[in-house]
Amino acid sequence: MIKQMITLTKTELKSLYGINILRHTSDPSLKSRGRMLAVNAGALILFACLYIGAQTAAMIKFGAAEAVPVMFTAVISLLIFFLSAFKAGNIIFRSSDKDIISALPVAPLSVVVSRYIRLYAECAVLSAAANITWFIIYSANEGVTASGLLSAFASVLFLPLIPLSLASAFGTVITGISSRIKRRGLAEALLTLAFAIAAMLALSGLGFKAESLSVDEISALFETVSEKITQLLPLLKLLCGGFAGGSIAGTLAFVLISVAAAALTSLLASAFFTQIVTAANGSSADNDYRLEQLKSTSAENALFRREIRRYLSSGTYISNTIIGLVMMVILSGAAGAADFGKITAQIPVRINITGALPFFIGIMMTGPSPVSISLEGKNWWIIKSLPVTSRQILDAKLRFDLALKAPFYAVSELVMLFTVKAGVCDRLWLIAVPAVMGVFSGIFGLAANLKFPKLTWDTEVSVVKQSASSGIGMLVPMLSGIVLGSVSLFIPERYTPLSTPLMLMLMLLITAALYRSNIRHDMRDLS
Amino acid sequence: MLTTEHLTKHYKGTEKGITDISLTVGSGEICAFIGHNGAGKTTLLKCISGIHGYDSGKVTVNGIDMASDPIGCKRSIAYIPDDPQLYEYLTGIQYLDFIADIFGVSSADRSLRVREYADAFELTPSLGDLISGYSHGMKQKLAVISALIHEPQLLILDEPFVGLDPKAASVLKKLMRSVAERGGAVFFSTHVLEVAEKLCDKVAMIKQGRLLASGSMSDILGGGSLEDVFMEALDDKTDDNAH
Numbered sequence: 141m142i143k144q145m146i147t148l149t150k151t152e153l154k155s156l157y158g159i160n161i162l163r164h165t166s167d168p169s170l171k172s173r174g175r176m177l178a179v180n181a182g183a184l185i186l187f188a189c190l191y192i193g194a195q196t197a198a199m200i201k202f203g204a205a206e207a208v209p210v211m212f213t214a215v216i217s218l219l220i221f222f223l224s225a226f227k228a229g230n231i232i233f234r235s236s237d238k239d240i241i242s243a244l245p246v247a248p249l250s251v252v253v254s255r256y257i258r259l260y261a262e263c264a265v266l267s268a269a270a271n272i273t274w275f276i277i278y279s280a281n282e283g284v285t286a287s288g289l290l291s292a293f294a295s296v297l298f299l300p301l302i303p304l305s306l307a308s309a310f311g312t313v314i315t316g317i318s319s320r321i322k323r324r325g326l327a328e329a330l331l332t333l334a335f336a337i338a339a340m341l342a343l344s345g346l347g348f349k350a351e352s353l354s355v356d357e358i359s360a361l362f363e364t365v366s367e368k369i370t371q372l373l374p375l376l377k378l379l380c381g382g383f384a385g386g387s388i389a390g391t392l393a394f395v396l397i398s399v400a401a402a403a404l405t406s407l408l409a410s411a412f413f414t415q416i417v418t419a420a421n422g423s424s425a426d427n428d429y430r431l432e433q434l435k436s437t438s439a440e441n442a443l444f445r446r447e448i449r450r451y452l453s454s455g456t457y458i459s460n461t462i463i464g465l466v467m468m469v470i471l472s473g474a475a476g477a478a479d480f481g482k483i484t485a486q487i488p489v490r491i492n493i494t495g496a497l498p499f500f501i502g503i504m505m506t507g508p509s510p511v512s513i514s515l516e517g518k519n520w521w522i523i524k525s526l527p528v529t530s531r532q533i534l535d536a537k538l539r540f541d542l543a544l545k546a547p548f549y550a551v552s553e554l555v556m557l558f559t560v561k562a563g564v565c566d567r568l569w570l571i572a573v574p575a576v577m578g579v580f581s582g583i584f585g586l587a588a589n590l591k592f593p594k595l596t597w598d599t600e601v602s603v604v605k606q607s608a609s610s611g612i613g614m615l616v617p618m619l620s621g622i623v624l625g626s627v628s629l630f631i632p633e634r635y636t637p638l639s640t641p642l643m644l645m646l647m648l649l650i651t652a653a654l655y656r657s658n659i660r661h662d663m664r665d666l667s
Numbered sequence: 668m669l670t671t672e673h674l675t676k677h678y679k680g681t682e683k684g685i686t687d688i689s690l691t692v693g694s695g696e697i698c699a700f701i702g703h704n705g706a707g708k709t710t711l712l713k714c715i716s717g718i719h720g721y722d723s724g725k726v727t728v729n730g731i732d733m734a735s736d737p738i739g740c741k742r743s744i745a746y747i748p749d750d751p752q753l754y755e756y757l758t759g760i761q762y763l764d765f766i767a768d769i770f771g772v773s774s775a776d777r778s779l780r781v782r783e784y785a786d787a788f789e790l791t792p793s794l795g796d797l798i799s800g801y802s803h804g805m806k807q808k809l810a811v812i813s814a815l816i817h818e819p820q821l822l823i824l825d826e827p828f829v830g831l832d833p834k835a836a837s838v839l840k841k842l843m844r845s846v847a848e849r850g851g852a853v854f855f856s857t858h859v860l861e862v863a864e865k866l867c868d869k870v871a872m873i874k875q876g877r878l879l880a881s882g883s884m885s886d887i888l889g890g891g892s893l894e895d896v897f898m899e900a901l902d903d904k905t906d907d908n909a910h
Contacts, residue, residue: 167679325756429795431785434764434778442768446754453756518752524718526769527741664720664737 144246148254153261155598157606173592177608184611185266189273196277204362205282209383211362212274213295213376214369220263221303222339226332226463227601228304229311230456231255232409233319235421236598248413252406256308262606263300271295278383291382291391301398302375305405310335312409312416318455319420328455329462336463439528443536450515451508451540456600457515461508464614465548468504468574472552475501476559491629494562495636498569499625499643501552502577503618507541509585510613513666514594514603524663531659534586541582549574569640576644580651581617587654588613593666620647668694668821668852669715674724676714685710685876688724692821692869697843697853699863701897702873708856709749709825711873715854716746716823729820742770745814749826749856751806755799759790759809762798763816770817777816784812787838803830811839815846822846824855828862840866864893872900 154160162174192212199208232255241251275292282288314335318328370377375397378390437445451457480493516523523533556570592608604610624643631639669692677684685707692698702708713719715726717737726733728740754762760781767777785791788808798806807830814822822843828836843853843866857863863870864884870893871881879900880887888896 166681169679425793425796425800427792427796429760429792431760431778431782431791431794434760434767434774434781436764436772436774436777437768439769439771442765446757446765449756449761450754519754521713521718521746521748521752522754525716525741525744525746526766527738528769529738662720664718 141247141250144250145253148246148250149257152254152258156258156261158594158596158602161596173608177592180608180611185269188266189269192270192273193277196274199362200277200281202362205278206384207362207366208274208278209291209380210366210369210376212270213299213379214373216267216270216299217303217373217376220267220300221307222336223605224259224263224304224307225310225336225339226460227311227456227605228259228307229315229328230599230601231259232308232311233315233413233416233420234599235417238417238421247410249406249410252410252413256304256402256406256409259304259308260300263304267300268296271299287382287386287388287391288384290388291379294379294382294391294395298395298398299379301402305398305401308405308409312405312412315420316412316416319416323452324420325453325455325458329458332455332459333462333466336459337466440532440536443528443532444539447512447536447540448543451544454515454600456604457508457511460604461506461511462544464504464506465545468501469548469552469555471504472501472555473559476555480561489630490632492631492633492636493629494560494566495569495631495633495640496625496629497560498573498640499577499621499628501556501570502574503621503625505545505549505574505578506581506614506617507545507578507585509537509541509582510588510609511585511603511607512537512541513586513589514597514607514609515600517595517597517603520595520666529659530661530663533663534658534661537586538582541585542578545578545582549578565637569636572644573640576647576651577617577621580620580647580654581613583651583654583658584617585609585613586658588616590658590661590666595667668692668696668729669854670725670727671711671715672725672727674711674714674721674726676710676719676721678710683707683710683876684722685714685873688873688878690871690878690881692852692854694820694850694852695847696868697847697866698855698869698871699867700854700856700871700873701858701860701863701893702856702879703901706873707876708873710876712746712823712825712854712856716744717741718746743820744823745817745819745821746823747807747810747814747825747827749829750803751810753798753806753809755797758797759794759801759805762809763794763813766813767816772817780816780818781812784815784842787842788812788835804832804835807831808835811842815842818849818851819846820851822851822853822855824853826857827855828857828859860893860897864888872897874901 157177158174162171165171196208196212199205199211232252234255271292275288275295279288279292314328314331318324318331321327370380375394378397379394382388382391475497484491484493552574553571557567560567560570562570589609592612594603594607594609597603624647628636628639628643670690672689674688675684675686677686683705688711690698700708700711710719714721715728715733717733717740726740729743731739731743733740754765757765763777763781772780781794782791785794788811790805790808790812793801793805798809801809807827811827814824824843827839831839840862843855846853847868867884869882870884870887872879884893887893
């Protein structure tokens with residue numbers, strides 16, 4: 141069985157990020173796309189390390205060095221958990237190679253272990269880079285001990301195991317339940333979202349009231365949060381004891397528990413593997429269709445309806461693209477509940493929260509457009525062979541992107557209009573800015589997908605979570621919102637009626653230029 | 668109906684593709700396109716149907732140039748690939764409705780044609796089921812119905828008989844003939860030389876991306892069988908290359 145696991149794991153890792161395709165392709169454009177992707181991934185890791193490094197240095201400066209290990213191991217664990225929870229079930233119970241795997245003399249446990257290792261490999265690099273970064277800065281300040289080094293080693297290698305195991309267990313339960321429901325995609329998305337929101341609410345116990353924030357209390361605050369984290373995630377206490385020169389027994393216990401959790405999850409998933417994969421791939425055929433008069437509609441409507449049906453067919457597509465919009469509604473409620481007057485009074489620098497708020501709300505207006513072309517996958521030949529223009533194809537995708545955002549935008553706006561205390565002009569920006577940012581992110585997403593299409597894939601997860609277009613299509617609109625919001629934060633309120641429309645105009649001009657460029661794209665070039 | 672002039676298409680970074688292909692398929696004709704695996708048959712069919720762009724040369728369908736008016740060209744074409752990957756999240760009837768909407772087929776016409784073709788292929792009872800539950804043959808039948816639903820003037824098929832049961836293959840042959848009889852043209856690739864010989868008016872042969880021969884079936888055969896002619900053409904070309 142070990143040999144089976146090694147062979148299957150090798151195959152899994154070869155398909156990771158399309159590495160094997162890039163190694164063996166002779167297509168120069170594919171190779172250059174791969175190089176660009178590698179540079180982007182490298183830049184992302186570097187950016188994450190710089191950010192973590194700066195955060196670690198800041199915590200040490202505020203006298204909260206002791207809280208560093210707990211804070212960062214907790215943040216990294218939670219990130220791994222949330223990033224994996226949306227894909228674990230789809231990777232472990234992947235159906236694209238079901239027929240090949242079923243025909244081979246391999247045990248379900250071997251298949252599950254190989255896929256679990258794939259999930260581990262996907263987050264190991266970023267997790268290791270982040271752990272090494274904070275540990276270097278932390279130990280430069282606090283000194284290096286043997287137990288600290290052992291704990292750091294354990295963090296780098298074993299920290300992802302527990303969050304990954306939890307995510308895989310949730311994935312198994314969600315895929316197991318949804319595989320028995322007729323509208324599988326929708327059921328899977330709703331269950332995943334419900335679980336994500338529940339997890340977020342459970343973690344909200346770690347929060348603290350912003351009104352109580354003061355510079356002098358920061359050190360004490362970190363300690364309090366650190367204590368709360370270890371209460372909620374007691375295993376981190378075992379690992380982090382080693383950093384403070386504690387016993388290595390705790391670190392070893394953490395490693396053992398992590399490996400045991402991985403083994404247990406793999407056993408659980410393998411026990412239900414055949415059942416779930418069979419149920420998830422079964423289709424009910426009524427075989428009693430009676431043909432009646434068919435109705436016609438325009439080509440544009442037909443393309444739009446097809447987008448809706450494509451979306452509703454995939455739990456991965458729904459859950460990964462709707463979470464930002466759900467967060468927008470939650471953030472709007474939080475903004476309504478917050479007292480901006482109190483917050484600004486406690487910050488030494490004068491800031492304009494009301495001016496920046498529309499941009500920070502708008503950054504959540506990301507939709508499905510960055511992956512909507514890639515998800516055509518093997519069906520792309522259909523669109524390419526039909527007498528439809530690039531504009532018709534892209535308009536249908538944009539229309540769907542905006543239609544999906546519309547109800548969340550409406551709820552979010554209603555909540556803010558009734559709760560946020562702001563003048564008439566600021567209320568107008570609260571309506572206009574997120575709307576413009578929604579259109580911008582929709583059109584930018586399509587541009588990113590046209591630039592980085594990924595039409596060959598074995599699982600939707602590799603498009604929705606790991607493709608260049610999904611990353612760029614989400615990050616760039618988000619960073620644009622963060623930059624504009626941060627600038628607005630420091631623009632005095634009396635200038636907001638001038639600065640905000642100027643920023644909006646700039647965004648609209650870029651959006652219009654991107655739209656023109658998109659619709660001129662020759663779809664035959666995408667392969 | 669279909670003309671290609673000096674058509675050349677190479678995949679980036681490789682020698683694979685087609686070179687200098689010139690051929691014609693007239694109205695009322697069925698033309699078979701034969702060649703070994705990897706010879707460039709699918710590449711040519713995809714260039715003609717507007718799925719692939721090409722490096723040089725010209726494709727004209729019903730007098731319309733593919734390069735200058737691809738949408739106008741595609742309105743006259745229906746293409747069926749060798750492995751029809753259809754939208755698995757749609758039911759059969761939703762897929763047919765989608766294609767009919769794109770081609771602007773009226774409500775009455777589509778109802779009539781779906782009934783006729785789906786009944787002929789015995790697919791009507793399954794039209795309400797998701798395509799994901801269809802067998803390869805059922806997908807092939809659905810792809811054929813979707814191709815015929817807008818009455819194309821040029822029908823392009825890549826290995827259309829693979830996966831079809833004998834009855835469905837017979838129905839398809841009749842439908843191909845009816846397209847030709849109403850003034851359209853059919854251009855299809857196949858490895859089944861007996862079918863090509865019996866069904867087609869014309870034949871084109873390709874090897875390593877280059878056209879070996881093209882013309883009316885009777886001229887090409889010259890009294891022999893298509894298999895003999897094809898094998899001979901392959902050998903001749905191999906000898907030429909050796910010398």
